[in-house]
Amino acid sequence: MKKRAVFFRALLVSGFAVGMAGADENAQLVIEGETLVTKAAAPAHLQDNLDEIYSGWVFRSNETQALQLDDFDNPAFVFIDAAMDQYQQVEGSADKSCQSCHEDVEEFKGLRTQMPRIVDGKVQTMEDQINKCRTEQMGAEAWKYTGSDMTAMSALIGFQSRGMAMNIKIDGEAKPFWEKGKEIYYTRHGQLDMACSNCHEDNYGNNIRADHLSQGQLNGFPTYRLKNAKLNAVHSRLFGCIRDVRAEPYKVGSDELKALELYVSSRANGLSVETPSVRN
Amino acid sequence: MAKGVKPRVKVPKKAAAGDVITIKALISHKMESGQRKGKDGNLIPRSIINRFTCAFNGENVIDVQLEPAISTNPYFQFEAIVPEAGEFQFAWHDDDGSVYETKKKIKMA
Amino acid sequence: MTLTRRDVLVLGSGAFVSASMMAMPAFASVVDDKIKELTGGASVTEGDLDLSAPEIAENGNTVPVEVSAEGATSITIFAAGNPTPDVATFNFGPLNPSQTAATRIRLAKTQDVVAIAKMKDGSFRRASATVKVTIGGCGG
Numbered sequence: 001m002k003k004r005a006v007f008f009r010a011l012l013v014s015g016f017a018v019g020m021a022g023a024d025e026n027a028q029l030v031i032e033g034e035t036l037v038t039k040a041a042a043p044a045h046l047q048d049n050l051d052e053i054y055s056g057w058v059f060r061s062n063e064t065q066a067l068q069l070d071d072f073d074n075p076a077f078v079f080i081d082a083a084m085d086q087y088q089q090v091e092g093s094a095d096k097s098c099q100s101c102h103e104d105v106e107e108f109k110g111l112r113t114q115m116p117r118i119v120d121g122k123v124q125t126m127e128d129q130i131n132k133c134r135t136e137q138m139g140a141e142a143w144k145y146t147g148s149d150m151t152a153m154s155a156l157i158g159f160q161s162r163g164m165a166m167n168i169k170i171d172g173e174a175k176p177f178w179e180k181g182k183e184i185y186y187t188r189h190g191q192l193d194m195a196c197s198n199c200h201e202d203n204y205g206n207n208i209r210a211d212h213l214s215q216g217q218l219n220g221f222p223t224y225r226l227k228n229a230k231l232n233a234v235h236s237r238l239f240g241c242i243r244d245v246r247a248e249p250y251k252v253g254s255d256e257l258k259a260l261e262l263y264v265s266s267r268a269n270g271l272s273v274e275t276p277s278v279r280n
Numbered sequence: 281m282a283k284g285v286k287p288r289v290k291v292p293k294k295a296a297a298g299d300v301i302t303i304k305a306l307i308s309h310k311m312e313s314g315q316r317k318g319k320d321g322n323l324i325p326r327s328i329i330n331r332f333t334c335a336f337n338g339e340n341v342i343d344v345q346l347e348p349a350i351s352t353n354p355y356f357q358f359e360a361i362v363p364e365a366g367e368f369q370f371a372w373h374d375d376d377g378s379v380y381e382t383k384k385k386i387k388m389a
Numbered sequence: 390m391t392l393t394r395r396d397v398l399v400l401g402s403g404a405f406v407s408a409s410m411m412a413m414p415a416f417a418s419v420v421d422d423k424i425k426e427l428t429g430g431a432s433v434t435e436g437d438l439d440l441s442a443p444e445i446a447e448n449g450n451t452v453p454v455e456v457s458a459e460g461a462t463s464i465t466i467f468a469a470g471n472p473t474p475d476v477a478t479f480n481f482g483p484l485n486p487s488q489t490a491a492t493r494i495r496l497a498k499t500q501d502v503v504a505i506a507k508m509k510d511g512s513f514r515r516a517s518a519t520v521k522v523t524i525g526g527c528g529g
Contacts, residue, residue, distance in 0.1 A: 061447045072290045075353045078308040082286050148284070210523035226448035229310075229352030280447040300486045313495070315472055340482025342490065347475040349468055349495045351451045357491040361484045 029057055029274070031069055034163050040270035045170060049201055055271050056214040056223075056279055059205070064226065067278040076155060076224035076276030079148075079231050083156035086149060092140030098153075101137060105160060112161035112273050116262045118173040123258040126154045127233070145253035146233040155222040155231055158275030166219050166273060168266040181263025184256060190247025196264070199241075211280075216241075218261065219268040220277025231276060234261050285309055287382045289370055294389040295362040303334065303341075306355045307372050307380060313348035329354055331373040337366040362386055420469040424505055427465055428513045433505065438464070438514040440504040449496040449522035457489040458506035458514055464488065465507075470500025496522050 029036040038055035046053070057065060071077050087098045087105060102108070116125045124132075130153050131142040143150040170178045185196045199208065200216035207213065222231040235252040238260055242249040250256035290304040307329065314326025328348055334341040341360045360368070365388045372380045424433065438458040446452040456464045456479070466476040479490045488506075496502070499521045506514040 061443065061445065063443045063453055064447050066453075072288070072304050072306070073355075075306060075355065078286055078288050078306055078353060081288060082284065082308070226451035229450060335482070336484050339484050340480075341484045342482060343480040344490070344492075345478040345480070347477060348473070349471055349476040351493040351495055355491075355493050357455075358479075359485065359487045359489060361486045363484070 027058070027062075027065060029055070029065075029068065029272075031162070032071060036163055036272035036274060037165065038271065043266065043269040046267055049197075050215075053217065053268060053271055054204070054215050055268075055274060055277075056217055056220060057274065057277060059212045059214040060278075060280060064278060064280050067224075068274070074224065074276065074278055075229070076222075076231055076278065079152040079224075080156050080159060080276060083149075083152035086153060087156065092134065092138035094137065094139040096138045098133065098138075101133070105156060108157045108160040110161055110164060112158040112275060113164050113167045114169065115158075116258060116265060117169060118177065121173065123177050123255070123262055125234070125258055125261060126157060127235075127253070128258075130154060130157070146236045148230065151222045151231045151233045154233065155276045158222065158273065161273045162275060163272050166265065166268040166271050168262065168269055170262075170266045174262065177259045177262050178266060180256075181259035181261070184260045185263055189242060190245040192245040192247075194245040196241065196260075215267070216264065217268040217271060218265045219271045220274035220279070222275065223277045223279050226278070226280050238264075285372075285374070285378075285380055287370065287372060287380055289368075289382055289384055291368055291384040291386060294387045296389050297362065297364055299362050299389075300359050301362055301386075302357065303360055303368070304355070304357045305332070305334065305370055306353060307332075308353050309372075309374075311348065311350060311352045311354060315348065327375050329372045329374055331371075332356060333369075333371045333373075334358070334360070335369045336360060336362070337364070338369070341368075364388070418469065420467050420474040420503060423467055423474055424503070424515075427505055427507075431511075431513055433513040433515045435515055437508075438504060438506040438516040440466075440502065440516040440518050442502050442518040442520050444519075445521045445523060446496060447523060449498070451493045452496050452520060452522075453491065453493050454502060455489065455491040456504045456506075456516075457487065458508070459488055460509050461488040461506040461514070462509055463507045464490070465505045466494070467503045467505070468494065468496055468500060469503055471495070471497045476502075496520055498522055 029038045038058050040053050042050040042053050057068060067073050090097045116123050127145050127150055130150060134140040135142050188195045196216065199213050204213050204215045218234055221234045225232050235257050238257050239249045239252055285308055287307045292301050295301050309329050311329065312324055312327040314323065316324050318324045326348060328346060330346055332344040332346060342358050344356060346354060366386065368384045368386065370382050440456050442452065442454045454466065456466065458464055461481065463478055463480045465478040467474040468476050476494050477492060481488045501517045501519050503515065503517045508514060
């Protein structure tokens with residue numbers, strides 16, 4: 001273990017410092033006057049492998065970073081506006097909107113910091129909670145797990161917690177799911193025989209072709225990607241990563257991806273929620 | 281009318297006569313370039329916002345001609361002189377003939 | 390102008406590579422034709438027009454650009470390396486004080502972005518910037 005720790009420290013110094021050359025290492029994420037935490041000490045469960053955790057924002061170019069500094073420049077807000085309209089939209093057999101039960105969307109402040117969580121002995125993601133409301137309270141149809149309505153609503157609710165520290169519970173009932181997610185994280189997958197950790201723990205700060213590897217933190221999701229110019233859900237990203245190492249990805253909304261989401265989210269404990277973030 | 285199109289503009293609520301203000305305008309639109317192929321291998325037809333205008337009390341501030349090289353969810357930032365209290369009018373013209381409009385009032389400080 | 394292997398092949402033996410030929414492209418490009426169309430063949434000078442664009446774009450799908458030319462009636466942007474080079478034309482009205490505009494554009498590959506400003510006196514200005522477009526490791 002000692003050897004491993006030394007190795008990682010070496011990477012931190014050489015790899016990270018070199019990798020950061022393109023971006024301003026000391027740039028601060030200040031949105032509408034509020035400073036967000038983009039660098040923090042690693043949570044206790046990670047300290048054997050990482051000393052510090054970094055938001056994906058830190059790894060982006062100045063131009064991409066700038067898009068998140070202002071809520072008008074951030075294109076994700078056009079989808080949050082649309083979700084706010086949807087929030088007030090009466091739908092389903094119960095003739096209710098989100099607002100019928102939750103008058104002010106601000107009452108969801110803090111929820112995003114705890115998601116995913118364990119409810120009724122299962123992992124509950126933000127998407128699960130939204131669909132539970134739709135089917136059980138509104139009598140409306142469930143949304144597609146990574147559909148645009150769902151991702152926009154998840155962003156609207158997540159945004160209420162922006163600036164609050166991620167605080168995923170990993171003990172008690174969560175423990176077996178967290179352990180399962182951790183096992184997936186460190187297991188090599190696919191033709192490229194790569195684990196999540198190979199890129200996002202061993203090589204963050206280095207380039208994979210022209211892409212600057214981040215720690216793969218989830219605190220900014222749903223995230224607006226310049227690549228596809230829309231909001232992207234957590235499971236779409238996890239699915240994409242597994243596909244990119246040429247493995248057969250777990251299905252979106254599957255128990256495996258939910259466990260992985262729980263584990264990966266807990267690696268961001270201490271970083272601010274950035275929803276909706278902007279990435280390349 | 282294309283689905284899910286929503287304009288968003290940022291204009292200060294107040295200004296003094298003669299002030300120069302910054303305006304930002306964004307609209308959700310896929311800006312299909314006409315260069316991409318769909319799953320069936322055929323080109324997806326072009327469908328873009330081809331013109332954006334901003335006027336104040338009917339007088340032109342900026343009139344933009346857009347081509348398919350403008351990114352999805354077109355964004356513009358520009359300046360305007362505010363001669364008096366009034367209303368900024370914004371319009372986005374879609375290839376399909378739809379015009380999406382929004383207005384913002386501005387008071388004298 | 391950088392001389393690529395292909396240019397050398399086109400130009401033939403070194404004897405033909407005279408200083409005057411080095412100063413201009415061997416063939417007029419599509420974007421040059423577009424500019425000629427816009428200006429009606431009038432001469433275009435550098436200066437009095439600012440074009441700002443990132444040196445390296447993290448994703449070619451959304452590249453921020455800003456143009457500014459005080460005293461311009463319009464500014465047109467071209468992307469010389471796109472399948473079609475037209476990007477946008479900003480026509481400034483009487484209530485526009487600074488003839489400055491910013492937008493976000495698509496660039497298919499590393500290329501020059503060119504701006505042409507039409508000034509009030511009917512003259513034209515030109516500015517250009519090279520933007521390197523990277524290809525991500527994970528389909529970015």
